[in-house]
Amino acid sequence: MRPKGRTAWKVVGGWWPSLGSAGKADLGGRRHVLVLGSDARPGRDVEHSRADAIQLLGVDGKGGAGLMGFARDLWVPIPGHGHGKLNSSMVFAGPGGQATSVESISGIDVDGYLVTSMKGFSAMVDELGGLGFVAPKALDSHLPGGKIAKGRHRLSGDSALARARERKTLPDGDFGRSRNRGLLLAAAAVRARVKGPGVVPGALTVIDEHASSDLSAQEMLLFAASFYRVNPTAVGHAVAKGPTAMQSGQSIVRLDEESKAAFRDFRDGRLS
Numbered sequence: 659m660r661p662k663g664r665t666a667w668k669v670v671g672g673w674w675p676s677l678g679s680a681g682k683a684d685l686g687g688r689r690h691v692l693v694l695g696s697d698a699r700p701g702r703d704v705e706h707s708r709a710d711a712i713q714l715l716g717v718d719g720k721g722g723a724g725l726m727g728f729a730r731d732l733w734v735p736i737p738g739h740g741h742g743k744l745n746s747s748m749v750f751a752g753p754g755g756q757a758t759s760v761e762s763i764s765g766i767d768v769d770g771y772l773v774t775s776m777k778g779f780s781a782m783v784d785e786l787g788g789l790g791f792v793a794p795k796a797l798d799s800h801l802p803g804g805k806i807a808k809g810r811h812r813l814s815g816d817s818a819l820a821r822a823r824e825r826k827t828l829p830d831g832d833f834g835r836s837r838n839r840g841l842l843l844a845a846a847a848v849r850a851r852v853k854g855p856g857v858v859p860g861a862l863t864v865i866d867e868h869a870s871s872d873l874s875a876q877e878m879l880l881f882a883a884s885f886y887r888v889n890p891t892a893v894g895h896a897v898a899k900g901p902t903a904m905q906s907g908q909s910i911v912r913l914d915e916e917s918k919a920a921f922r923d924f925r926d927g928r929l930s
Contacts, residue, residue: 667859667866667875687719688927689881690766691873692757694748694773695822704775705870709748709756711822714766716927717884724894724929726764726920731911732898734759743910748773754872763913764898764921769881770873778868779822780815785864788812790849791821799824850882851890858882894929896920 695711698704712728730745737747737755747759757768774782783789791813797806801823803816813821850857862878871878898921900914923930 667862688717689719689769689877689884690714690716690924690927691881692753692760692768692771694753694756694771695779696748696773696775698775700777704778705752705773706749708745709753709773710745710776712744712756712760714760714764714768714924715881716766716924716929717881717888718927719884719887720928721887721889722892722926722928723885723888724896724924724927726895726924726929727897728760729897729899729911731902731909732763732900732913733903733905733910734763741905743908753870764924766921766925770871770877772865772869772871772873774869776819776823780819782815782864782868783813783818784815785868786849786861788814789818789846791818793821797821797824851886851888855883855886894924896924896929 691714693711693713693715694709696704696707697710698707708730710730712730714726714728716724716726728744730743732744733741734744734747736742737751737758739750742750744756744759744763748756751758753771753773757771760766761768789812790810792810793806793808796808797804797820799805799820801820803814803818804820804824806813806817806821811817850861858879862882873881896917898913898917900912900917903910903912920929
């Protein structure tokens with residue numbers, strides 16, 4: 659239950675579907691939720707700034723799931739504003755418009771969005787006790803908390819944010835950054851699964867404080883619950899990307915065939 663005033667979630671009763679019914683769709687079936695990280699600076703409108711992080715999370719309701727990042731410079735339709743870079747859609751049309759742009763380029767129905775700021779993301783990580791993460795490579799970034807050695811870590815909010823923002827030291831730039839953001843989301847899902855369903859009310863309370871969403875309380879709870887049906891090590895991961903090109907005097911990204919195939923694969927909520 660999400661009480662009025664958004665002060666805290668609490669369990670007031672309910673029924674938890676069997677987590678052992680593999681292959682049976684429940685918990686609402688297929689769902690896709692768009693997770694957005696706004697680059698709004700202090701005092702700016704979080705929901706009408708550029709979307710610096712764009713990740714689509716999916717579940718199929720049967721134990722399958724996927725994470726898909728989007729290159730921010732993809733050239734897409736923007737509701738009411740012709741075409742532009744994907745990360746500018748939220749500036750002109752808000753997070754709902756950002757979701758519409760993702761739908762138009764992917765052919766995937768987005769059930770809702772969750773958007774937070776850089777400060778909000780960092781605060782969520784800290785208030786949830788840090789983020790267990792195995793860094794596949796060392797990170798040497800100028801950003802606060804950006805010195806991260808290869809191997810296992812408990813990331814603070816600043817370190818997790820640095821990992822999510824860094825692109826200049828990555829060989830594939832923004833594409834690699836999008837991939838790293840997917841890895842961070844996967845790490846958060848692993849932590850939640852290990853902790854068990856009892857952490858759901860507390861986690862949703864923290865998320866509610868630092869993020870905004872168009873999902874109802876029921877939709878948010880069902881989506882969170884769906885991840886307890888998922889084996890985190892088997893979650894598919896992809897980045898929607900492509901070759902660079904010029905459009906209207908600016909460098910953009912055109913979607914490639916590999917990404918289009920990944921979209922088709924992901925429509926049922928599962929990525930191979």
